[in-house]
Amino acid sequence: MTPHADPAQGAAVKAADRAHVFHSWSAQDLIDPLAVAGAEGSYFWDYEGTRYLDFTSGLVFANIGYQHPKVVAAIQEAAGRMTAFAPAYAVEARSEAARLIAERTPGDLDKIFFTNGGAEAIENAARMARLHTGRPKVMSAYRSYHGGTVQAINITGDPRRWGSDTASAGVVHFWGPFLYRSPFYATTEAEECARALQHLEDTIAFEGPSTIAAIILETIPGTAGVMVPPAGYLAGVREICDRHGIVMVADEVMVGFGRTGSWFALDHFDVVPDLLTFAKGVNSGYVPLGGVAISSEIAETFARKPYPGGLTYSGHPLACAAAVATITTMAEEGIVEHAAHIGATVLGPGLRELASRHPSVGEVRGLGAFWALDLVRDPSTREPLVPYAASGAANAPMNEFAAACKKGGLWPLIAMNRTHVAPPCTVSEAEAKEGLSVLDEALSVADGFVV
Numbered sequence: 001m002t003p004h005a006d007p008a009q010g011a012a013v014k015a016a017d018r019a020h021v022f023h024s025w026s027a028q029d030l031i032d033p034l035a036v037a038g039a040e041g042s043y044f045w046d047y048e049g050t051r052y053l054d055f056t057s058g059l060v061f062a063n064i065g066y067q068h069p070k071v072v073a074a075i076q077e078a079a080g081r082m083t084a085f086a087p088a089y090a091v092e093a094r095s096e097a098a099r100l101i102a103e104r105t106p107g108d109l110d111k112i113f114f115t116n117g118g119a120e121a122i123e124n125a126a127r128m129a130r131l132h133t134g135r136p137k138v139m140s141a142y143r144s145y146h147g148g149t150v151q152a153i154n155i156t157g158d159p160r161r162w163g164s165d166t167a168s169a170g171v172v173h174f175w176g177p178f179l180y181r182s183p184f185y186a187t188t189e190a191e192e193c194a195r196a197l198q199h200l201e202d203t204i205a206f207e208g209p210s211t212i213a214a215i216i217l218e219t220i221p222g223t224a225g226v227m228v229p230p231a232g233y234l235a236g237v238r239e240i241c242d243r244h245g246i247v248m249v250a251d252e253v254m255v256g257f258g259r260t261g262s263w264f265a266l267d268h269f270d271v272v273p274d275l276l277t278f279a280k281g282v283n284s285g286y287v288p289l290g291g292v293a294i295s296s297e298i299a300e301t302f303a304r305k306p307y308p309g310g311l312t313y314s315g316h317p318l319a320c321a322a323a324v325a326t327i328t329t330m331a332e333e334g335i336v337e338h339a340a341h342i343g344a345t346v347l348g349p350g351l352r353e354l355a356s357r358h359p360s361v362g363e364v365r366g367l368g369a370f371w372a373l374d375l376v377r378d379p380s381t382r383e384p385l386v387p388y389a390a391s392g393a394a395n396a397p398m399n400e401f402a403a404a405c406k407k408g409g410l411w412p413l414i415a416m417n418r419t420h421v422a423p424p425c426t427v428s429e430a431e432a433k434e435g436l437s438v439l440d441e442a443l444s445v446a447d448g449f450v451v
Contacts, residue, residue, distance in 0.1 A: 001038055001067070003045035010035045010047025024148070025160065039066035042427045044411070052406070053435050055423050056413040060222065060254050060370075061285030064326055064335060065424040071286055074325030078318050087114070087314035097320035100327045101282065101293065104263040107272030109293035113307075114315035118253030118279035119147025121290040122216065124309050125275045126151055128292065129214035129247035131308075132301045137207060139200075140216045141176035143224035146251055155216055158224055159389040174203045176217070178227045180363045180374060181382065193230040201240060209244040214275075219265035222254035223415050226365050226372035234271045241274075247298070248273040253290065254370075257281030258330055258425045261340025261368030268367065274298055281425075283322035288313075330425075339425035343368040346429050347421060350436040360385060360446035371421040373439075375401070378451050384417035385449060397449040404445045408438035 013035040023031060037047045042065055045051040057063065064071065078093060085091050098112040115121045126138050140146065142157035153164045154171050175183045177196035184195035204212060215237060221227045241248040250273040255265035259281055262268055266276070275298065279290030313319075330336055343366065351371055355361035362376035375385040375398070385397050398414055405412040405419075413420040423435065 001040045003038065003049045003051050005049035006037065006047050010037065013047070041065045041067070042424050042431050050409075052409055052411040053423070053431060053438070054411050055421050055435050056411055057369075057422050057424050058285055059280070060259070060413070060420075060422045061280035063258050063281035063339075063369075063425045064284045064329060065426045068284070068326075068329060068426075070329045071284065071322055071325040074321050075286060075318055078321035082317050084313075085317055087310065087312070091315070091317055091320075093317045093320035093324060094315035097315070097323040097327075100324060101278070101291070104327070105276055105293045106264065106266055108296045109272070109276050110296065111294040111299040113292045113294060114320070115279070115290040115292070115311055116288045116313055116316075116319075117147075117290040118251075118277060119149040119152040119290075120311065121253065121277035121279060121292050122146045122152040122155060122249075122251065123149055125249045125277050125292050126155065126214060126216065127309055128275060128294065128298055128301075128307070129249060132298050133213045133245065133247060135211055135213040136170045137172055137212045138170060138214045138216060139172045139174060139203070139207075139212060141218075141221070141224075142173050143176060143178060143221055143227065144218055144251075145221075145223045146216065146218075147253075172203065172207055172212075174200055176221070176227070177230050177233050178225070179230065180365075189230040190232075193233045193236065196230075196233060197236040197240070200237065204240065204244060204246075209246070212244065212246050214247040214249050215241060216249040216251060218251040218254070219269070220255050220260060220367070220370070222370075223420075225374065225415070225418055226370055226420060228365060228367060229269070234266070234269045238271050238273070247275060249275045249277065251277050253277055253279045257327070258336040258339050259368060259370050259422070261336065261343050263336055265367075281326075283319060283326040286322040286326070287316065287319040289316070289319035289323055333426075335425050339368040342425075342427060342429065342432055343371070346432045347371055347436075350433065351421065351439075354436065354440055354443060358440075358443040358447055359450045360443055366421070369421075369423055369425045369427065372415075372418045373421070373443075375417050375419065375446050377449060385446060386417050388416065390416070397446060401442055401446045404442035405438055408441055410435050410438035410442075412439075412442075 102110045140155045144157040146152045146155045177192045179192040186192035256278045274295045276293040351364045355364050360375050363374040377383045377385050402414050
């Protein structure tokens with residue numbers, strides 16, 4: 001599909017948006033949303049005909065890129081056959097999507113509860129854990145994001161929680177491992193792992209092990225900074241959960257379905273949780289879908305008593321048809337393997353090379369098609385380029401960096417003092433190098449703020 005300019009239509013789209021659309025996470029009068037005319041593969045474009053290489057994958061969901069013809073065709077065919085049906089029935093698309101997901105989840109996570117997205121998946125995982133254990137508390141890390149609904153936002157550890165922090169009873173936060181900004185004064189990955197696990201043990205001890213239903217962790221924290229956990233950490237959390245009868249919940253909403261170069265990020269760590277939440281990449285966001293993969297032990301809890309939860313659109317046929325087509329396409333086209341390859345041979349080495357030349361890059365972190373550059377004002381002290389949760393004038397350095405990316409034709413994913421690199425898992429080597437070249441130019445802007 002070739003972009004073409006239609007400024008009049010773009011102006012109409014923008015006017016209707018500004019008149020009627022209420023945007024999430026935004027001060028409504030201070031935003032200027034881009035009017036998007038189309039998208040294909042790794043690119044999208046506006047009504048002026050300007051094309052952008054998307055290093056955000058939307059909101060890290062377009063794992064197979066935009067408008068993949070096989071998935072578009074599957075949705076069209078499904079719409080002609082059955083547009084919708086209630087969740088209490090056995091429907092082919094729903095059954096097949098569940099089967100394909102269960103085939104790929106680790107261990108015995110073979111029962112699938114479908115939701116409309118990731119936040120609802122977290123809500124239901126927390127509910128399942130509390131009902132299964134009969135305990136009230138849920139633990140999660142400070143550097144985390146788990147969704148915007150009432151329970152999920154209170155489980156979240158980042159500043160987006162602050163404005164809605166009114167239902168935190170039963171939620172306990174702790175520090176996860178992050179050597180670059182270690183809260184444990186560690187100097188090696190091994191020290192960080194051991195001290196983070198001890199901190200978790202201590203927190204559990206003071207909260208009361210018999211009161212804790214679940215520990216909910218992003219396998220690799222996403223918007224908090226793409227912090228790959230040190231070797232042994234997730235296995236250590238699994239052992240702690242087993243010892244205290246705590247349900248381990250892995251949040252794979254952002255990192256599942258190929259994002260890190262494996263079907264699930266957990267595959268890198270050989271750990272099996274009790275519950276696994278997913279969304280986004282399960283069907284590349286083409287139709288809203290999420291869910292919880294459930295272990296046999298927890299499923300058995302609800303074998304003879306009803307699970308008190310459900311959604312009108314649980315396992316929506318169009319969403320599930322998109323999931324079937326997405327998973328099948330990823331397998332047929334080797335997209336998961338491609339993500340691993342592009343990360344190991346292009347993105348990882350390319351980003352580390354940029355870091356060697358730009359003093360504003362404090363650290364490079366990631367796997368597959370999932371990376372972050374931690375931008376700093378002072379490389380020696382690791383002071384972030386902008387303060388934590390900065391806004392307004394304090395956030396100017398990141399705003400100028402982002403503007404430079406967009407001027408170069410790259411749409412960046414900005415999170416506090418970081419730029420994340422999360423293109424579609426189908427991104428080509430040439431496209432990845434194109435994005436790295438734009439980042440190279442834009443980082444020169446960030447370098448101007450280094451002391």
